[in-house]
Amino acid sequence: MSRKKNVKGKGSSKSPNASPNKSKSGNGIGAAATSNGVVYPSRPSLSNSGEFYDIAFKVMLVGDSGVGKTCLLVRFKDRAFLAGSFISTVGIDFRNKVLNIDALKVKLQIWDTAGQERFRSVTHAYYRDAHALLLLYDVTNKASFDNIKAWLTEIHEYAQQDVVIMLLGNKADVTHDRVVKREEGENLAKEFGVPFMETSAKSGLNVELSFTAVAKELKHRSTKAPDEPKFQLQDYVNKEMKTAGCCRS
Ligand SMILES: Nc1nc2c(ncn2[C@@H]2O[C@H](COP(=O)(O)OP(=O)(O)OP(=O)(O)O)[C@@H](O)[C@H]2O)c(=O)[nH]1
Ligand SMILES: [Mg+2]
Secondary structure, three states: OOOOOOOOOOOOOOOOOOOOOOOHHHOOOOOOEEEOOEEEOOOOEEOOOOOEEOEEEEEEEEEOOOOOHHHHHHHHHHOOOOOOOOOOOOOEEEEEEEEEEOOEEEEEEEEEEOOOHHHHHHHHHHHOOOOEEEEEEEOOOHHHHHOHHHHHHHHHHHOOOOOEEEEEEEOOOOOOOOOOOHHHHHHHHHHHOOOEEEOOOOOOOOHHHHHHHHHHHHHHHHHOOOOOOOOOHHHHHHHHOOOEOEOOO
């Protein structure tokens, strides 16, 4: 991802849904039908990156400015870390990535929002189309953790009721400046009934896992037979997760 400042997704001609008011079936994802907001192409479709996919979902990264949303996305998409000076996102941007989930090609269209207060009205408009939200705080920034409750209130106000939410405590690679304990994150997540993980965009800790887990949950919801048991997102994450100090990428 370019670190240049930009106001909308990478070139509105490439944006599948530059206007949040467009219908999902007309958004260029290659959709033929939608159900519960989930996009089903009638046949495998081609994403902007030239990759075929069977099913597509929108995921949004939200949280205070500086918690590492852009870095998390760049780590996931490009397997790189944006070190150096911090360039705050302006408005909203997106990247696509196709994952292989249980023999299906699942395209995640990942929206990277600006955490700064002044862009809040821009990002509110995108919430209602999101199938999943990754809500980040920074383990070295107490205020970003304290603001999680306010973010959840905002999410409940603007997002779909059944949106998948996952809480991520980012920058878990930092040891000496850590001010939020892992247990505090776990307890907050339990209080609000959302899955939780610590991540590091720098080391790659749990980055792939956070997106894969969400993709699995969304894929399972959209393809599961009525008598099939629900996918247990937190159980899956607990099984796969590595804790800070170890090194899953
Ligand atoms: N140590 C460490 N630093 C990180 C990590 N993730 C991000 N950073 C640093 O934190 C700063 C902010 O990262 P960004 O990804 O730009 O933050 P953001 O959440 O996108 O901020 P806004 O765009 O303003 O909302 C940058 O200087 C990054 O290098 C991480 O996992 N570990
Ligand atoms: Mg950013």
